Amino acid sequence: MATAAVLEFMQKTAENETLRQQLESLLGVGDGNISSEAELDAEESEALGERAPLVSEFAAKHGYDFSTDELLSVVEAFQKHQAGEMSDEDFADLIGAAIVDESTGDTDPKVANPLKRFGRYLSKTYLGY
Numbered sequence: 001m002a003t004a005a006v007l008e009f010m011q012k013t014a015e016n017e018t019l020r021q022q023l024e025s026l027l028g029v030g031d032g033n034i035s036s037e038a039e040l041d042a043e044e045s046e047a048l049g050e051r052a053p054l055v056s057e058f059a060a061k062h063g064y065d066f067s068t069d070e071l072l073s074v075v076e077a078f079q080k081h082q083a084g085e086m087s088d089e090d091f092a093d094l095i096g097a098a099i100v101d102e103s104t105g106d107t108d109p110k111v112a113n114p115l116k117r118f119g120r121y122l123s124k125t126y127l128g129y
Contacts, residue, residue, distance in 0.1 A: 003066075003070055003073070003074060003094070003095060003096055004096060005059075005064050005065055005066040005070075006059075006064070006066045006070050006071050006073075006074045007074065007095060008064060009059045009062070009064035009066070010034050010035050010036075010040075010074070011035050011036075012035075012062075012064075013032055013033050013034050013035050014033050014035035014036070014039070015035075019032075019062060020032035020033055022058070023055070023058065026051065026054060026055065026058055027044060027047040027048065027051060027055075028047060029043040029044060029046075029047045030043055030044035030047070034048070037078045037081060037082055040075070040078050045075055045078065045079050048071065048072075048075045049072060049075060052068040052071050052072050052075075053068050055071060056068045056071055059071075073094070074094075074095065077091055077094045077095065
C-alpha cells in the first residue's frame with residue numbers, strides 16, 4: 001500500500017532531523033515536520049501540493065516509494081480532516097487505520113494483515129486513538 005509509504009515518510013520527518021531539515025529546504029516553508037495532521041500547517045500543505053513531484057523524488061531517494069498522486073491524496077485527506085470536511089472514519093479508511101472502540105478496545109476485524117496493523121499504529125499517531 002503506497003499510502004502507507006507516504007505516511008511512513010511523513011512520520012520519519014518527526015524522527016530524523018536531517019530529513020526534516022532537507023524537506024524544509026525543499027518546501028521553502030514550515031519546519032519540515034509533516035508527521036501528523038497537527039504538524040502539517042497550511043503553508044506546508046500548499047508547498048507539498050506545488051512541489052509534489054520533487055517531494056516524491058526526494059522521498060524515493062530515502063527509500064520511500066510512492067507516486068505524486070498518492071502524496072497529494074494523503075495531503076488532501078489531512079486538509080479535509082483538519083477542516084472538518086472528512087469524518088474520522090473516512091480519514092482512517094483512507095490511511096488504512098482502524099477506528100478503536102474506546103469502550104471495548106476492539107478494532108475493526110480487517111486489521112489482521114501487517115499493513116492494517118501498521119495503520120492501527122498510525123491511527124494512534126495521526127488520530128490520537
